[in-house]
Amino acid sequence: MESLIGLLVAAPLLGALVLLTGGRRLDRAGHWLGTALAATSFVLAVVLFFDLLGRADGDRTLHQHLFSWVPVAGFQADIAFQLDQLSMTFVLLITGVGSLIHLYSVGYMEHDPRRRRFFGYLNLFLAAMLLLVLADNYLLLYAGWEGVGLASYLLIGFWQDRPRAATAAKKAFIVNRVGDIGLSIAIMLMFTTFGTFAFGPVLSSAAETGEGTLTAIGLMLLLAACGKSAQVPLQSWLGDAMEGPTPVSALIHAATMVTAGVYLVVRSGAIFNAAPDAQTVVIVVGAVTLVFGAIVGCAKDDIKKALAGSTMSQIGYMMLAAGLGPIGYAFAIMHLVTHGFFKAGLFLGAGSVMHGMNDEVDMRKYGGLRKYMPVTFITFGLAYLAIIGFPYLSGFFSKDEIIYAGFAKGGTQGWILGSVMLLGAALTAYYMTRIMLLTFFGEKRWQPDAHGHEPHPHESPATMTIPMIVLAIGSVGAGFAFNLNESFAHWLEPVTGLAHGDSPVGHGTVSLAATAVMVIGVGAAYLQYGRRPAPVVAPAGSFVTRAARRDLLQDDFNHAAFVTPGTYLTRGLVYVDHKLVDGVVNGLAAAFGGLSGRLRRVQNGYARSYAVSMFGGAAVLIAVTLLMRAV
Amino acid sequence: MSFPLLTATALAPAIGAVATAAVPAARRTAAKWTALGFSVVTVVFAAAVLLRFDTGPGADRYQLTESLTWIRDFGVTYELGVDGIGVAMIGLTAILIPFLIGAGWNDADPKEGETPQGRRWRPTQGFFALILLVEAMVIMSFAATDIFLFYIFFEAMLIPMYFLIGGFGDRAGSGDEAGQARQRSYAAVKFLLYNLAGGLVMLAAVIGLWVATNDQLGSGTFSLAAIADAKAAGELTFGTGTERWLFLGFFFAFAIKAPLWPLHTWLPNAMGESTAPVAVLITAVVDKVGTFAMLRFCLGLFPEASNWATPAVIVLSLVSIVYGALLALGQRDMKRLIAYASISHFGFIVLGIFAMTSQGHSGATLYMVNHGIATAALMLVAGFLISRRGSRLIADYGGVQKTAPVLAGTFLVGGLATLSLPGLGPFVSEFLVLVGTFSRYKAAGIIATVGIVLAALYVLVLYQRTMTGPVKPGLEKLPDLRMRELAVVAPLIALLIFLGVYPKPVTDIVNPAVEHTLSDVNKTDPQPNVTVTEAEGASHE
Numbered sequence A: 001m002e003s004l005i006g007l008l009v010a011a012p013l014l015g016a017l018v019l020l021t022g023g024r025r026l027d028r029a030g031h032w033l034g035t036a037l038a039a040t041s042f043v044l045a046v047v048l049f050f051d052l053l054g055r056a057d058g059d060r061t062l063h064q065h066l067f068s069w070v071p072v073a074g075f076q077a078d079i080a081f082q083l084d085q086l087s088m089t090f091v092l093l094i095t096g097v098g099s100l101i102h103l104y105s106v107g108y109m110e111h112d113p114r115r116r117r118f119f120g121y122l123n124l125f126l127a128a129m130l131l132l133v134l135a136d137n138y139l140l141l142y143a144g145w146e147g148v149g150l151a152s153y154l155l156i157g158f159w160q161d162r163p164r165a166a167t168a169a170k171k172a173f174i175v176n177r178v179g180d181i182g183l184s185i186a187i188m189l190m191f192t193t194f195g196t197f198a199f200g201p202v203l204s205s206a207a208e209t210g211e212g213t214l215t216a217i218g219l220m221l222l223l224a225a226c227g228k229s230a231q232v233p234l235q236s237w238l239g240d241a242m243e244g245p246t247p248v249s250a251l252i253h254a255a256t257m258v259t260a261g262v263y264l265v266v267r268s269g270a271i272f273n274a275a276p277d278a279q280t281v282v283i284v285v286g287a288v289t290l291v292f293g294a295i296v297g298c299a300k301d302d303i304k305k306a307l308a309g310s311t312m313s314q315i316g317y318m319m320l321a322a323g324l325g326p327i328g329y330a331f332a333i334m335h336l337v338t339h340g341f342f343k344a345g346l347f348l349g350a351g352s353v354m355h356g357m358n359d360e361v362d363m364r365k366y367g368g369l370r371k372y373m374p375v376t377f378i379t380f381g382l383a384y385l386a387i388i389g390f391p392y393l394s395g396f397f398s399k400d401e402i403i404y405a406g407f408a409k410g411g412t413q414g415w416i417l418g419s420v421m422l423l424g425a426a427l428t429a430y431y432m433t434r435i436m437l438l439t440f441f442g443e444k445r446w447q448p449d450a451h452g453h454e455p456h457p458h459e460s461p462a463t464m465t466i467p468m469i470v471l472a473i474g475s476v477g478a479g480f481a482f483n484l485n486e487s488f489a490h491w492l493e494p495v496t497g498l499a500h501g502d503s504p505v506g507h508g509t510v511s512l513a514a515t516a517v518m519v520i521g522v523g524a525a526y527l528q529y530g531r532r533p534a535p536v537v538a539p540a541g542s543f544v545t546r547a548a549r550r551d552l553l554q555d556d557f558n559h560a561a562f563v564t565p566g567t568y569l570t571r572g573l574v575y576v577d578h579k580l581v582d583g584v585v586n587g588l589a590a591a592f593g594g595l596s597g598r599l600r601r602v603q604n605g606y607a608r609s610y611a612v613s614m615f616g617g618a619a620v621l622i623a624v625t626l627l628m629r630a631v
Numbered sequence B: 001m002s003f004p005l006l007t008a009t010a011l012a013p014a015i016g017a018v019a020t021a022a023v024p025a026a027r028r029t030a031a032k033w034t035a036l037g038f039s040v041v042t043v044v045f046a047a048a049v050l051l052r053f054d055t056g057p058g059a060d061r062y063q064l065t066e067s068l069t070w071i072r073d074f075g076v077t078y079e080l081g082v083d084g085i086g087v088a089m090i091g092l093t094a095i096l097i098p099f100l101i102g103a104g105w106n107d108a109d110p111k112e113g114e115t116p117q118g119r120r121w122r123p124t125q126g127f128f129a130l131i132l133l134v135e136a137m138v139i140m141s142f143a144a145t146d147i148f149l150f151y152i153f154f155e156a157m158l159i160p161m162y163f164l165i166g167g168f169g170d171r172a173g174s175g176d177e178a179g180q181a182r183q184r185s186y187a188a189v190k191f192l193l194y195n196l197a198g199g200l201v202m203l204a205a206v207i208g209l210w211v212a213t214n215d216q217l218g219s220g221t222f223s224l225a226a227i228a229d230a231k232a233a234g235e236l237t238f239g240t241g242t243e244r245w246l247f248l249g250f251f252f253a254f255a256i257k258a259p260l261w262p263l264h265t266w267l268p269n270a271m272g273e274s275t276a277p278v279a280v281l282i283t284a285v286v287d288k289v290g291t292f293a294m295l296r297f298c299l300g301l302f303p304e305a306s307n308w309a310t311p312a313v314i315v316l317s318l319v320s321i322v323y324g325a326l327l328a329l330g331q332r333d334m335k336r337l338i339a340y341a342s343i344s345h346f347g348f349i350v351l352g353i354f355a356m357t358s359q360g361h362s363g364a365t366l367y368m369v370n371h372g373i374a375t376a377a378l379m380l381v382a383g384f385l386i387s388r389r390g391s392r393l394i395a396d397y398g399g400v401q402k403t404a405p406v407l408a409g410t411f412l413v414g415g416l417a418t419l420s421l422p423g424l425g426p427f428v429s430e431f432l433v434l435v436g437t438f439s440r441y442k443a444a445g446i447i448a449t450v451g452i453v454l455a456a457l458y459v460l461v462l463y464q465r466t467m468t469g470p471v472k473p474g475l476e477k478l479p480d481l482r483m484r485e486l487a488v489v490a491p492l493i494a495l496l497i498f499l500g501v502y503p504k505p506v507t508d509i510v511n512p513a514v515e516h517t518l519s520d521v522n523k524t525d526p527q528p529n530v531t532v533t534e535a536e537g538a539s540h541e
Helices: A003-021 A029-053 A086-110 A115-134 A136-158 A163-194 A197-210 A210-228 A239-242 A246-255 A257-267 A267-271 A276-299 A303-323 A326-356 A372-389 A394-407 A411-440 A462-496 A507-530 A543-549 A551-593 A595-630 B005-022 B027-050 B084-101 B121-145 B147-156 B158-167 B175-215 B224-232 B240-257 B266-273 B276-301 B303-328 B333-354 B358-389 B404-417 B425-438 B444-469 B483-501 B504-520
Strands: A061-070 A077-085 B065-070 B076-082
Touching: A003 A029, A003 A061, A003 A077, A003 A115, A029 A086, A029 A115, A029 B240, A061 A136, A061 A246, A061 B358, A061 B425, A061 B504, A077 A136, A086 A115, A086 A246, A086 A257, A086 A326, A086 A462, A115 A136, A115 A246, A115 A257, A115 B065, A115 B404, A115 B444, A136 A163, A136 A210, A136 A239, A136 A246, A136 A257, A163 A197, A163 A210, A163 A239, A163 B425, A163 B444, A197 A267, A210 A257, A210 A267, A210 A411, A210 B483, A239 A246, A239 A303, A239 A462, A246 A257, A246 A326, A246 B147, A257 A267, A267 A276, A267 A303, A267 A326, A267 B084, A267 B333, A276 A303, A276 A411, A276 A543, A276 A551, A303 A326, A303 A394, A326 A372, A326 A394, A326 A462, A372 A394, A372 A411, A372 A462, A394 A411, A394 A507, A411 A507, A462 B358, A551 B303, B005 B027, B005 B065, B005 B076, B005 B084, B005 B121, B027 B065, B027 B084, B027 B121, B076 B084, B076 B121, B076 B147, B076 B224, B084 B121, B084 B276, B084 B358, B084 B483, B121 B147, B121 B158, B121 B276, B121 B483, B147 B158, B147 B175, B147 B276, B158 B175, B158 B276, B175 B224, B175 B240, B175 B266, B224 B276, B240 B276, B240 B303, B266 B276, B276 B303, B276 B333, B276 B358, B276 B504, B303 B333, B303 B444, B333 B358, B333 B404, B333 B425, B333 B444, B358 B404, B358 B425, B358 B483, B404 B444, B404 B483, B425 B444, B425 B483, B425 B504
Parallel strands: none
Antiparallel strands: A061 A077, B065 B076
């Protein structure tokens, strides 16, 4: 069984290699090849899953050691995999949703001349993401971590001739690199502390080392997680990443890659458990981001950017849960999986709408689409109900567990966390209802585009609707299934641990409160967007609305704090290098040997003679010195 | 005496240089094939060196040794030998040269409308002969275990390099023909004078070393083996002051060659003005002699002084890393950008050397190899692009991926290697250097990680400006990579991937040499704070 683990990664990697180097011959069938290889991985994952299920609870960890990667004295990095309940969960999500989105892309990218390359990149992404969750050590995880960053870069900038796409791709990579500094330093700290960075030894001996070191490692891991998962303060790239094709937004920037930060924190649970200060920072980051993302999501008129705000916010929930420790780990992952279903479904729905609307993304130019796209409407609607936490759908179970865990933190902190998450739930209901109303209800508001083409909204082909239907089923039923006998939490328990805290507020009360704030959010959105026709041009709005439309001024801040000073710094240094460093060194040399005088004469055409004479001089010097010594 | 394999490896390109130069003026193509043929023969010899080299436990430090008395009176010997680091560097040199020849295939052809003037006018022959000559001298300096012998080739390679830089431009600079020639000439002389200045200082140190050995041993020697034996036997000890002065003399020359901030300013000129293959020759091959020599001579001969100078050198290398990267960001000329990126990377190499840990040393050696291949990939593709448009200015390009997707793709891979993406060779070496530095000097390791972000910035900004966006007017008909160009780049990329996934063949060769170097400087690796039990460590077996 172990030997299948490598094949999981190898299948999509092979696809990427073939599709990216195969040339035009593969244009006709390349997309099916890519889809088939993604599906192969999924089948392998299911086989492995049943194998794990057949084993005893404590015996569900498989290892596959391929070869020694970087063998240097004292430094052992291996290409080796570890499949346990946590990575299995991710593998199923990645290959399952990944296969669906491959299928969807067959239809979505049908008219793109570079479709083969698109599938090559998608396969590359799958391989890197599987490497990330299957690695048995942090360095190999790092390789997958940057690999998904590369795939994300290539796919955000897939339409490279659009300057905005190219800029967004670069921004995503750079911001992620800032986070990657954290991961490198964390690995270096592990190496100096434990002499290794393999999961097994590091996590099992974490408790033996000082809290200071663990806090440092934890904070560095968190920095990396912030980059990958678009958490404050490294959140600024996610909204722009929506420049990529919509299937990419669904797979990478909603369901899988952006949740890698949560994986990292949960995987490193043993470190965080022993470093309460680092945990507190994780919680704060999660809480701030969940509100930040929700506010941005309320203000955007671009359907994908509104959903991107929502993604940030939902990952904020997961991050917060992961910061709570064993009481939250399992539920962070559970929310991650249910979010994978409904958010991927929402993005695919948005893509379907755009597909029928000449790639229009402004929701103010939609309206009344439920009549034209019934399948899209129903699947999107179910995912919508799931994300706002409609009772007994997926989001209801996973989110309520997190809110409960927040209250269980106890004391004032517990109340603050619980309230913040309830506020976030109200905002979620508000912005999602807004999206729903603007897109599918009301009067049609679309107009002919610049070329005079009137959109003719239509339902998408079966390759696109089938994945949407499957994801809608997951959005509806997954939470209920996971919650039966707490099956999901118990499945993960051997890896993540599980705790049931004492909450001042009972489970029932939390559910009731969450449902109440959901109703308030839906109602507020209905009052604003459901009762009267939405204006095609957005009203000016208050200062807060305008700031939220500009992503709460994140880019303005980054520009003022980093980009502008950085530009002046490099310009200044170019001048300094030319005038000062070059000048001083030449000048010093002149003081000793007349170098600068010679350099000046170069301009007069004496170059060769001087160089040759100088070299000749050196030769003579050698000869003379040697002779002198000999005598 | 067994077959002198190292001499043969160096002699092959030298004979090739003569043979290429002797090809008649009109037979330019024959000259090119002659040069390529001899460079391939050199690869075969280098491969033989690799195969004959024993990495097993108890193997000699220097192998394939050759020893002849040369100038008996001064103790100068013709002594050759390689340790693992030398093998790696000879391998890198031998592998790169055929690709450089292939990439520069048409770089030295007469321009259209120009007719060869008489029998003596044959720049094509000269161009390739000079490249082979440089190769021969570089291989000799990697193989020499006699300090004087090393010095001769270290200096002598300046002559062919001078003519390569000054005589063959990429015809893409700004200004008219005469202006470009002046720029080239300035760059060549600056290169020469900087390196000569270093060489002269080193010469003084070389002589000083001879004097010291002469005084203590009764007869002066330049032989590394003899000096090591004498030191081990306690017959030779340098006074603290003497050792420091000698160290500084050697280090100064190597720091210019490497180049280390603030002695770097000759490199952007030299790389910017010369043709792309020559630029690669400078940074990927010739400059490596500098960092290689730091490991072999500075650390090997002057361990105390090396430890004494470490704080200063680490600061200089950190400045190089950050400064080079920031300067790369500020460039408008893409070849100068790559030159400044190299300065940043040389900072990493020197940092790894002076961290004095196994990871640092193995990483630095591996870094030299990977940097050579990665820069070759990036610079050669940049050269192909420049030759199409006739400009080095980044602003003259845009949207190239639309018209030449393969060119853009290979350029991106070269760039990703330059920014040390995992999966490609440079990641492994950069991480080893970082870990090796961090385990001894935490702050230095952390500062160096800034280079990770800056590298991503200058590579991706370069890619964005040249390759993405709408197609720039005048580039609509830009041809994609030709077969010859693809044949040059594709193997380099394959090599980068191989070294990123499976660097073990190289580390296996390098590791024993690193142990010897570390024991030279009396250093052991810092140990982890927490001992992880064996059972846990072996859990994945």
